Amino acid sequence: MPKEERASALSMFHPVETKRASEAIYEQIRELILCGDLKPDDRLPSERSMMETFHRSRPTVREALRMLERSGYIRTIPGSSGAVVMHPNNKNLENSLTDALRIGMVSLDDIAEYRLASELATAGWAAQRCTPEDIQAIEQYLAKMEAAIANSEDFVDMDSGFHGLVAKAAKNDVSQIFSRVFSRLNRSFAKKKMATMSEEERNAMVRRVHSMHLAIFQAIREHDAVQAQKAMEEHLKAFGSELKYQ
Template identity: 30%
Template sequence: MDWNSMKPATTLSLPDRLSVDLERLILDGELSPGDRLPPERALAEHLGVSRVSIREALRELENRGLIDRKPGRGTVVLGPGERTGLADRIGEAVNAADAQIRDIMELRAIVEPPIARITAGRATPRDLAQLRELVEAMEKDTTKERYAELDRAFHQSIAQYTHNPLLELINEQIAQQIAPSRGSRYQTRERRQVSSAAHRRIFEAIAAGDGDLAEAEARAHVLDIAAQIAIAGKQGAEPAPGAPTTQPSADQETGI
């Protein structure tokens, strides 16, 4: 891991900027579950900042459930499934339903729009900086696998920035259920562009603190995805008007 590649501080405070950059590395997969971060002293030297700033940034990530810090063990990156208690019970409830994509999309339509509304009223400058980076990364030309990772990170971050751990856990379980569809035949390069535009609108509404608009844009996005999945599901029997009669090639597939 090249720690020198991390970005310098911007308008955010230094600890916030550091936590944003570290979170980006985790969300991007450059830091994987189980990876150990360098000790505070070494990380501070790599980045040319004080240990106090590093400590505050790591505390923020720990509060967000992204890392675990224990004496003698160091700082370890956590994966989505490494939480216990309530997370396990929620996961069992969702998985027990053996939900199909349609069922999951119905659940998303109920859960995600209000989450976007709440986030519009609670997101901090640090949160908005992270969302902006995710949106800008999705708008670039990238692979379907990379886009799927960014897409998951974007929706999960919105839930995280409600600063309500229960909503975050519920959304995390939904994300695990829909993970297969993010690289499936349902999605094309054109769909990726449409999704990126929707993500941009959701982000801008959240950044503006407009809860009504954020909720409306999030609902429109989920309903649009559900409609496209329904169309794709019918193509095997009878193509929808104007829909392609062949399945997209591998390089056309992407996330949602």
């Protein structure tokens, strides 16, 4: 960002009057990024300039910048003056959602209910929108999962990949985000449950899951949205029952 544009950016800020000044500075800059006044690759003014504009000390400004960087809104470049606004990153959203769900901010019943609705819609869209490349990718991935059935832990690790490919075939970015979030949670629940199961029980479970994956894939390949949703519903309810997740 040229010097005159940095001066313009400073004009968007205003002094803060609060005990937690770093949070107020963080919120100001964050809001400017979210509303588009500060765009990806824009360089923020120098720390000294922001100290003068916000009427706050260097440690306070630095703490606000650290908060912005931890949240994925900016990145600092060693040896340069001013941080740079980052391009949007879905991973930050995924991490926040996953953390919120894992620490119990919502109930397991609510998670299961929402996941069911979300995954059913995703399966239907995948059946309607999938390309030959999507079909090939899912088919090849299922072959790899079948080869991993003998190792139930590896199979569970791969489960998220299957749901991710279905979400990709659905051609909906939000579906892909939530698919990754739900898959992280399910992997955690599955591994805890499997630790209490015998080897025979674990092997039986992964074979049932694989059979259900094949049914979902068959419906998607045939572009049958209704059957894809039905197969996905049977899979999620059965898997949820196995894990006492629902």
